[in-house]
Amino acid sequence: MKIKNNINAAYFFLAPALSAIFIFFFIPVIAAFIMSFTDFDIYALGDLSTVRFIGINNYLKLFDDPLFYTALQNTFYFVIMAGPLSIAVSLGAALLLNSKLVKYKAIFRLSYFIPVVTTLVAVAIVWRFIYHPKFGIINYILSLVGIAPIDWLGDTATAMPAIVLMSVWKSFGYNMIIFIAGLQNIPEDLYEAASIEGATGWQKFRSITLPMLAPTTIFISLITMIGYFQFFAEPYIMTQGGPLNSTLSIVQYMYQEGFKWWNMGYSASIAFVFFFIILLGTIIQLKIQKSTE
Amino acid sequence: MNLTLKIVFIILLPLWVLSISCSKENSSEKVIKFWAMGAEAEYVTKLVPEFERLNPGIKVKVQQVPWTAAQEKLVTAFASDNTPDACQLGNTWVPQFAALDAIVPLNEYVKISDQINQEKYFPGIWETNVIDNQVFGIPWYIDTRVMFYRKDVFERAGYKNPPKNWVELLDLSQKIKAMHPREEKYAIYLPTNEWAPFVMFGMERGSSLLKNENTLGDFSSKEFKEAFKYSIEFHKQNLAPIGISQVTNVYQAFADEYFSIYISGPWNIPEFKKWMIGNLSDKWMTAPMPGYANDYPGVSLAGGSSLVIFKDSKYKKEVWKFFEYLSEKSTQIEFYKLLNNLPAIKEAWDDPIFKDDPYMQAFYLQFMNVRATPKIPEWEQIAFAKVQQYAELAARNVISVEEALRRLDKDVDRILEKRRWIVEEKKKNN
Numbered sequence: 001m002k003i004k005n006n007i008n009a010a011y012f013f014l015a016p017a018l019s020a021i022f023i024f025f026f027i028p029v030i031a032a033f034i035m036s037f038t039d040f041d042i043y044a045l046g047d048l049s050t051v052r053f054i055g056i057n058n059y060l061k062l063f064d065d066p067l068f069y070t071a072l073q074n075t076f077y078f079v080i081m082a083g084p085l086s087i088a089v090s091l092g093a094a095l096l097l098n099s100k101l102v103k104y105k106a107i108f109r110l111s112y113f114i115p116v117v118t119t120l121v122a123v124a125i126v127w128r129f130i131y132h133p134k135f136g137i138i139n140y141i142l143s144l145v146g147i148a149p150i151d152w153l154g155d156t157a158t159a160m161p162a163i164v165l166m167s168v169w170k171s172f173g174y175n176m177i178i179f180i181a182g183l184q185n186i187p188e189d190l191y192e193a194a195s196i197e198g199a200t201g202w203q204k205f206r207s208i209t210l211p212m213l214a215p216t217t218i219f220i221s222l223i224t225m226i227g228y229f230q231f232f233a234e235p236y237i238m239t240q241g242g243p244l245n246s247t248l249s250i251v252q253y254m255y256q257e258g259f260k261w262w263n264m265g266y267s268a269s270i271a272f273v274f275f276f277i278i279l280l281g282t283i284i285q286l287k288i289q290k291s292t293e
Numbered sequence: 294m295n296l297t298l299k300i301v302f303i304i305l306l307p308l309w310v311l312s313i314s315c316s317k318e319n320s321s322e323k324v325i326k327f328w329a330m331g332a333e334a335e336y337v338t339k340l341v342p343e344f345e346r347l348n349p350g351i352k353v354k355v356q357q358v359p360w361t362a363a364q365e366k367l368v369t370a371f372a373s374d375n376t377p378d379a380c381q382l383g384n385t386w387v388p389q390f391a392a393l394d395a396i397v398p399l400n401e402y403v404k405i406s407d408q409i410n411q412e413k414y415f416p417g418i419w420e421t422n423v424i425d426n427q428v429f430g431i432p433w434y435i436d437t438r439v440m441f442y443r444k445d446v447f448e449r450a451g452y453k454n455p456p457k458n459w460v461e462l463l464d465l466s467q468k469i470k471a472m473h474p475r476e477e478k479y480a481i482y483l484p485t486n487e488w489a490p491f492v493m494f495g496m497e498r499g500s501s502l503l504k505n506e507n508t509l510g511d512f513s514s515k516e517f518k519e520a521f522k523y524s525i526e527f528h529k530q531n532l533a534p535i536g537i538s539q540v541t542n543v544y545q546a547f548a549d550e551y552f553s554i555y556i557s558g559p560w561n562i563p564e565f566k567k568w569m570i571g572n573l574s575d576k577w578m579t580a581p582m583p584g585y586a587n588d589y590p591g592v593s594l595a596g597g598s599s600l601v602i603f604k605d606s607k608y609k610k611e612v613w614k615f616f617e618y619l620s621e622k623s624t625q626i627e628f629y630k631l632l633n634n635l636p637a638i639k640e641a642w643d644d645p646i647f648k649d650d651p652y653m654q655a656f657y658l659q660f661m662n663v664r665a666t667p668k669i670p671e672w673e674q675i676a677f678a679k680v681q682q683y684a685e686l687a688a689r690n691v692i693s694v695e696e697a698l699r700r701l702d703k704d705v706d707r708i709l710e711k712r713r714w715i716v717e718e719k720k721k722n723n
Contacts (some may be wrong), residue, residue: 041711042670045372046393050715061707242486244685259365261674 036268045262058269068270070245071253072277074160078249079228082164086224087217090172094179095209109180113173120170124237127166128153131238153239156246163234163247171227175220182216183209218289222282229278250274323608324352325615328367328380331360333434333598336631337619344618351611364389371395378606379615384421384599387430389670396601397609398427408617413638417595417663424668430599431616432637434628436558437593437663438489438582439655441565443553445576446472455580458591459523462554462583466532469553480532481554482540483524485685488676489594490556494520496664497585497592503705507667508713510675510705513698521687521694528688535688544568547577556582558596559635562652579655581662595663597637671708679704 036058038044044051062068093112097105115123130136131152139149152162186209194204210217232251235241241248241256250270258267329337334357341353356377358366364386370376371393382390390396403409411419414432422430442455450468452461466480483490495502500517503510511517527533533552540546547555548568555561562579569577581590600616602609618624625636626644635656636642647653666672679701687697 039711042368042389043392043711043715045368046395050711052714240486242685244689244691245682256678261671261678262368 032268032271035265036272038265039263040265040268042262044264054265058266059273061266062269062273067245067248067253071248071250074246074248075229075231075250077160078164078167078231079225081161082167082228082231083221083224085164086168086172086175086228087221089168090175090220091179091213091217093172093176094183095205097176098180098183109177112176115170116173118170120233121237123170124166124234128238131162154243156244159239159243159247163238166238167228167231167234171224175224178216178220179213182213186212214292215289218285218292222285225281225285226278229274229281321350322352323350323611324354325379325608325612326354326356326377327612327615328356328358328377330358330363330381330598332632333381333634334358336628339631340619340624340627344615347618348611348614351608351614353615367395368393374605376603376605378608379600379602379612381433381598382430382601384418384430384432384595384597385666385673387422387599387601388424388668388672390601391424391427391429392670395604396429397604398429399431399602399613400428402609402613403428403431406613406617409620413620413640415595415637415639415660415663417665418597418637418660421595421597421665421668422599430601431620433598433600433619434625434634435595435597435637435660436560436635437596437656437659438493438556438558439593439659440580440582441547441555441557441561442578442580443547443550443576444578446550446553455578456583457589458583458587459585463523463526463532466527466554467530470530470532478550479534479552481527481556482543482546482552483527483533483556483688484540485535485688486681488680488684491521491524491680491684492666492676493556493582493591493593494524497582498523499585501667503667503669503709505713506716507669508709508716510702510709512701512705513695518694518698521684521698525684525687525694529690548573559633559656563633579652581655581659590658590662593659593663595665597635669709669712671712674708675705679708 037053037055039052039054039058096102097108097112102108130138133139133149133151133154136152138152143149150158152158190208190212191204194208199207230251231249232255235247235249236252236255239247241252251274254267254270254274257263257270327337328334334355338355341355345352358380363383367376367380367382367390371390376395382396387396403411409431415435418432418435419428422428422432440455446469447453447455447465450465450472452465452468456462456465462481469480470478472478492502495512495517498516498520500514500520501511502517504514512521528535534540540551543555543557543561544564545568546552547565565577566574582593583589584591600619602612602616606612619628620638622636622638622641622644625638625641626646628634629636629641629646641647642653642657647657666676683697683701686692687694692700
């Protein structure tokens, strides 16, 4: 009886939060799911009778849409390039900042973290200048070594790597902070014991630091992957998806279809396909985590 | 507080709230909510006090909407029944809002107005607002694209006058390119992220762009193919730069003779004036588009902004008065002085401010031959997403012109699938 009362009380206190989640999260998601089986578009906004229930046609159309595959490919390309790179860079930075040899740690930590808190839009605009083929600083430095100017954002081969570089620079500071926290949790006596056994620095890193950081690494790779899968603002501001759609991401494609051309039904179907892709990625990573534990 | 007092208070509070929220409605003042975009909003507020003085009892509340978010804001406002009374719409957006049934036809108002009637406007511009014989918008200010060119470069290439037809334009471009065999300089700037020139050449050649009541793409037609081939020729012969990010500052590039011809609109006149200074100040001019053969000027786009009234507005008559005020010759000229927006009213062009401006002559001539792009809600998607995409693919020589147009038609047919269905349904019901 007492437990039952407790449960009732719990429901009572949870009710506001749950109803908010239900109204503002579940209902829209369900509505979007239903919408993905219709051809809801600008005509439908004006006159609901023009909505046609078209079953899985949106999904069929999607799998026959070359632009969707381009966007998918670009997104994977971005995640596979930027994800590991970002983790490696942030781990490296964390190790450096955690080292006893480094002075003025606070200043370095702050300066590495500044890009994270700066708005992406401002950062992207500045980087557009950096990549400018004629006046950009990167091409200037390359010209000193005799390399001909590269049209970083205008060439299909270099546009995506250029965006990857910017995104890694922008986000590694955040992961770095988490890594530092992880590093500080590793008991010092492990290293001391290893030193007594005569282990080298590399051996200590391989056998102590990396295994002890495994949970942190998996957490970071998970949030990095999800975050990078949804990359949108970088190409939106720097290249608008160009040149030749070589930087068009899935989220950007979804946005264009939904809020620029008002093909809401089609856009919703992109969202759900994309949701399942991320879900799959997350499950795989969690499986890996389980097996390592 | 005792109970009765509490009850009285509880009953009175909502009544009081209700009474202050209604008090606005009861007063004789009528407030028009007018949405304008970007700089127009800022400057139209300067014209409002005079209107309010002439029309006591009507107030105009201008709200500024940024251009980049305007369409999204308007559609969401419509979806949530929060539309303003009136607003400014880019005239290619008029078909979208007409399809939404968000704006009302203005034929009845035009019929009885002595201020606004069709004869006062350039025919091509007026036409952009007419869908199925119904007038949905009144031209407010107008624009079109003409050639901005370097006089000195043209003269050096042996052209005293700007090219009058396509053959001359290509010939001149080749001559300009030949003057700089070793330098990286071009004749013309035709960026593939601007669909307008590609469509303009097509319309000039006589293509209707779409067919069967605008339900199917017609880009593989003989006319459009010839025009598209012609415009891609400039890229193929290296007369036009291909990458778009090479030219981050069009004005600087124009001043440097990086290119000598740019097809653009009146919004760029103040910018070019700013950059072409010193001994460059008299080295540039504007000219109407060249024709295909002997028709001069060639076709350009009918652009600009229209004034529309929303269906839910309670003050349609008052809004109309405001539109009439904005369409007066003197207001139109005043607006030009404030913001360089070209007047839609033809007689305003008699004013010395336009007569004596050498850059304006080309625009006046060009407005005589402007045409509307297909007036369907899907046009923007076709132009921005598809025409640009395939123009870029063809310009970079990734696929042939024929292949580009075949795929363009296929994509366009797909976009227009819904429209085909709606047109069919309408026919069945009639």
